[in-house]
Amino acid sequence: MGNMETKQTNWEDLSISNDFLFGKVMQNPELCKELLQRILPGLKIDRIEYPELQKSINVDMDARSVRLDVYVKDEKEVVYDIEMQVSNTKELPKRSRYYQSMLDLQLIDKGQLYDELKRSYVIFICPFDLYGKGRHIYTFENICKEDNSISMGDEAVKIFLNAKGTLDDVSDELKAFLDYVAGKKPKDAYVERLEEAVKKPRRIENGGMSI
Secondary structure: OHHHHHHHHHHHHOOOOOHHHHHHHOOOHHHHHHHHHHHOOOOOOOOEEOOOOOOEEOOOOOOOOEEOOEEEEEOOOOEEEEEEOOOOOOOHHHHHHHHHHHHHHHHOOOOOOHHHOOOEEEEEEEOOOOOOOOOOEEEEOOEOOOOOOOEOOOOEEEEEEEOOOOOOOOOHHHHHHHHHHOOOOOOOHHHHHHHHHHHHHHHOOOOOOOO
């Protein structure tokens, strides 16, 4: 009985920053779409869908497998991989590179032109500052070093969100979400919907769901 009570308490303590719970919550397309719009306010996303390949990618028997927290695409065929990353392992930049390459391999079939590759976003949500500059968001695209007005044009974007940011560099809406990831309870309608969605899996009795 004691072990069961401990397990229940641990389950109750889980928050949106748990990657399992985050993945479950983001299975709601409206919640997922609104998060993308807060991260990428310049994009208009009418709808998103969940491709068959949403959970894992394994190119061959010898390759390292990749389990994706949230993998969706919009009506323009733009793809988004959103990952909740709690531990600062210092390897996230290289991991984002690997995830991007795995996505590309899945997005284009043998014999197709490279132009078939659609724009893609690999997004890591972190409760820590990976680059130590106080920003809430770090967005990376391939830019020419000699002339930073020139974009390489590969349409591959990597974004690292920092829930511990200190600068006034994002919208109030995105900051509210990041504050929620950091364990705060900001007054925000979207955050309230997220909190309700997080509570639902917790209500399932032990044994009904495993982490």
